[in-house]
Amino acid sequence: MAITAALVRELREETGSGMMDCKKALVATNGDKEAAIEWLRKKGLATAEKKSGRIASEGLSMIVVSEDAKKGVAVEVNSETDFVAQNEKFRNYVKTVADQALDTKAADIDAFLAETSKADPTKTVAEYNASMIAVIGENLKIRRFQQLEEQNGFVTGYTHMNGKIVVLVDVESDVDNEAVREMGKNIAMQIAALNPKYTSDAEVPQDYKDHEIAILTEQTKNDPKMAGKPEKVISGAVMGRLKKELKEICLLDQEYVKAEDGKQSVAQYVASVAKAQNAKINIKGFVRFETGEGLEKKNEDFAAEVAAQLQK
Known part of the structure; x- marks a missing residue:
């Protein structure tokens, strides 16, 4: 039986499953819609994915740092509403995601979603997320994670506005005491407030500098x-x-x-603490997540979307 866009749409409307999952189900069952419904139910997709079309641009960012402070991770999990983002059940789920991400060897989000969930070893991280969609009642998306590790110092962090912004900082230091830790926390707060893009000038790509020089040159020449x-x-x-x-x-x-x-510059502040503590301190890097940054709401033509996917 031919797998048409109309058939995919019917299955999606009846099950609430994602478009690509509907297509896979129909291909697996040779276009038998009833069998495809059973296929989706067995995969646990028919309930959770019913909400997958909803926009998830709210949510929560969270950081977790290991007990020895040698490693930390930042994660962002999106929900549909800020109300759910403040729900204890949702926050506990995000903590589960963060705990897993702290120790993951996955190089990207796709690999992370495909690994076995520590919360439920019978499911992948993606499948466990799908089960939580059904529990919480909103579309949820594990958007991103990033780890920092520092064996010659420590990783510290800061959470702002209850998870709207989170920061991790990699502090290389031969002295680890209260004063140096406080400095690390202050640097994290600086990053949260002023949102730098790079740690130092040395990190800025040369092509970025060249592009800015070209623009600034034209601006300067046009200045009377x-x-x-x-x-x-x-x-x-x-x-x-x-x-x-x-x-x-x-x-x-x-x-x-x-x-x-x-x-006083940040570099001068770090140097002053290093001098006072007789330490060698280097801010090696940082991670800053702002929940929902870069996410845009879209109005898409479903029929065109299905037709394009069926041609792949």
């Missing part, structure tokens, strides 16, 4: 105040503007927000 100025002067102005821009996006070059005089 720079009319008739020699190339050397224009070049100097461009590099000055670039330095100012990089200062805003590079953590160590940012002004330290808790500095009393407002004139």
Whole structure:
């Protein structure tokens, strides 16, 4: 029997299953819709996926750090509403995801979803997520995770607005005491507040710098105040503007927000703590998740979507 877009749509409407799962079910059952329904039920998809078409752009980000503080992970799990995001059952589920992500060897989210769930070894992480959709009553999506590990120091973190923003910081240090830990926490709060893109200027890709230089050069040449100025002067102005821009996006070059005089950079703050504690300290990297960042709501043409998938 031919697997048509109309047949896929019928199955999706009857079971609430995802479009691709409906297609797989129909292919597996040679287009027999009733058999496909049974196939989906056996896979545990007919109930959970009924909510898969709903937009999940709320949710919760969470960090977990190992007891020895040598390793940490940040995860984001999305839900449909902020109300559910604050539900204890949902938060406990996100903690389960984070605990698994702390020790995972998966290199990406697809591999993570495919591994065996520690919460229920009879299911994969994706299948366990599907079962939680049925329990919680909203579409849930494990969006991302990222680990940090530091054997010559520690990993620390900060949670802002009850999980709207989470930060992990990799602190390399030959001294690990209360003062150095407090510094790490302060750096995490800085990252949460000012959202740097890089740790230092050295991390900024050269193609990004080249692109900005090209734009700033045109802006400078079009500035009436720079009319008739020699190339050397224009070049100097461009590099000055670039330095100012990089200062805003590079953590160590940012002004330290808790500095009393407002004139201390993050790098200078770290150096002052290192000197006071007779330590060698290096901020090696960080992770910052803001729940829902980059997610957009879409209105898609279902028929066109099904037709495109059937041609694959």
